[in-house]
Amino acid sequence: MKGPDYYIPAAAMAISLVCKLPALRTNWRDPLLRSVCVLLLLAGSVFTFAAPPTIEAVNRWTGIPNFSAPLVYCLMTAFSASCLVLVFNWRGGPAEEIRATSLRWIAGYSVVVAAIVVLFAIGSAPVERLRDFDTYYANTPYIRLMIASYLLAHNVAVMMMVSMCWRWSLQVCGWLRAGLLIIVSGYAISLAYDAAKMSAVAARWFDRDLDFLSTFVAPPLASAGALVSSVGFVLPLVYQRVSDSWRTWSTYRHLGALWHEVQRTAPSGTPGVRMSWWSPAAIRVIQRESDIHDGFLRLGPCFDRRHRDTAYERALAAGADEETARAVADAAMVAAAVLVCASDPEAASGGEEEEADGNRVLVTADGPRDLVRISHALRHSPLVAAARRQAAPAGG
Known part of the structure; x- marks a missing residue:
C-alpha cells in the first residue's frame, strides 16, 4: 500500500470528525458523542501515521530510527480501547456501570501503551524499517515483546468487539442490527489482519519466512476492516438522524x-413570523x-x-x-x-x-x-x- 491508500481513509475520518465537532461543542457532556469523536480522531491518526511517507518523516524529524513504530502501536492500542468504550456507551445501561467498565478497559490499555514505550526505550532497533518492522525485529530482545504486546491487545479488542456486537445484534432489529452486523464483518476482517501479522511474526520465531503476510497482506486488511467498521458505526446514527428529520418535517406538513x-x-395586517x-x-x-x-x-x-x-x-x-x-x-x-x-x-x-x-x-x-x-x-x-x-x- 502506498501513501494515498492510507491518507484517503484518514481524510474521510477527518471530515466525519469535523462534521461532529459542532454537536460536540454544544453537547460535550454526552459520553456517546465524545466516544465517537475520540474514535474518529484515533482512527484518522492511525492511518496518517502508519503511512510509509509519514513514518519516514517522523523518524527524520525526531532523529530516532523507527520512532514511528511505537507511535503507531500506541495509537492502534488507544484506538482498540476507544472502540470498546464506544460500544459500551452505545449499548446503554446504568451510567455508573458504563463509566466503571470504560475506565477499566482504558486503564488496561493504558498499561499496554506504557509497556510499548518502555520496551522500545530499553530495546535496540537501529536499522530503519518502513514496511517490515514487525518481521525484521521479531527476534530482537524487548522489541519482540513490544510487537507481541500491541498485537495481543489489538486481537483481544477485536474479539471482544465481534462477540459483543454479534450478541447485541441478536437482540435488536432494523438499521441498528444492520450496523452491528457490518461492524462484525469489519472486525472479522481485522481478525484476518491479526492472523496475518501474528503468523508472519511467529514464523520468524521458528526461522521461517512468511514476511509477505505482514508486508503485503496485512495492510490492505487493516484498511478494509477499519472502513467497513466505520460504515457500521455511522449507518445507524445517520439513519436515526434522517428518520428524526423526516418525522419532524412530516409533523410540520400534517399540521x-x-x-x-x-x-x-x-386580524388583517397581523405580522407573521418570517x-x-x-x-x-x-x-x-x-x-x-x-x-x-x-x-x-x-x-x-x-x-x-x-x-x-x-x-x-x-x-x-x-x-x-x-x-x-x-x-x-x-x-x-x-x-x-x-x-x-x-x-x-x-x-x-x-x-x-x-x-x-x-x-x-x-x-x-x-x-x-x-x-x-x-x-x-x-x-x-x-x-x-x-x-x-x-x-x-x-x-x-
Whole structure:
C-alpha cells in the first residue's frame, strides 16, 4: 500500500470528525458523542501515521530510527480501547456501570501503551524499517515483546468487539442490527489482519519466512476492516438522524390543514413570523404549533360545545377509538368556530362559557400528536364537514 491508500481513509475520518465537532461543542457532556469523536480522531491518526511517507518523516524529524513504530502501536492500542468504550456507551445501561467498565478497559490499555514505550526505550532497533518492522525485529530482545504486546491487545479488542456486537445484534432489529452486523464483518476482517501479522511474526520465531503476510497482506486488511467498521458505526446514527428529520418535517406538513384553518381568523395586517429557508424543521414545527394555539385563543369565544359533543358521539357510533373521536370532535368545533368568527367578528367577544370551551380544546390538544390528529380530521372527516354545514346558517 502506498501513501494515498492510507491518507484517503484518514481524510474521510477527518471530515466525519469535523462534521461532529459542532454537536460536540454544544453537547460535550454526552459520553456517546465524545466516544465517537475520540474514535474518529484515533482512527484518522492511525492511518496518517502508519503511512510509509509519514513514518519516514517522523523518524527524520525526531532523529530516532523507527520512532514511528511505537507511535503507531500506541495509537492502534488507544484506538482498540476507544472502540470498546464506544460500544459500551452505545449499548446503554446504568451510567455508573458504563463509566466503571470504560475506565477499566482504558486503564488496561493504558498499561499496554506504557509497556510499548518502555520496551522500545530499553530495546535496540537501529536499522530503519518502513514496511517490515514487525518481521525484521521479531527476534530482537524487548522489541519482540513490544510487537507481541500491541498485537495481543489489538486481537483481544477485536474479539471482544465481534462477540459483543454479534450478541447485541441478536437482540435488536432494523438499521441498528444492520450496523452491528457490518461492524462484525469489519472486525472479522481485522481478525484476518491479526492472523496475518501474528503468523508472519511467529514464523520468524521458528526461522521461517512468511514476511509477505505482514508486508503485503496485512495492510490492505487493516484498511478494509477499519472502513467497513466505520460504515457500521455511522449507518445507524445517520439513519436515526434522517428518520428524526423526516418525522419532524412530516409533523410540520400534517399540521398544515389546521394551521391554515385558524389563520383565516387572524386580524388583517397581523405580522407573521418570517422563517428563513434554512430554519430547522423543529423550529418550524414549534412556530406552527404556536400559531395554532394563538388561533385557538382567538376562536375561544366562538367555540360551541354542541358541535363538539355531536361530532364526538357520532364518531364513537361510527366505530372510532377514543383518541380519534376526540380529535374529530375538536376539529368539528374548530371548523364551526372559524365560520362563525369569519362571518360575525363581533362573536369573538363572547362570554366566559365560550372561553371555557376554548380552554378545553387547548387542554385536549396538548402536543404535536394531538394537533396532528385534529388537523387530519379537519381535512378528511365527514363529521367535520357536517359541522361546517351546520354552522354556516348560524354564521349568516
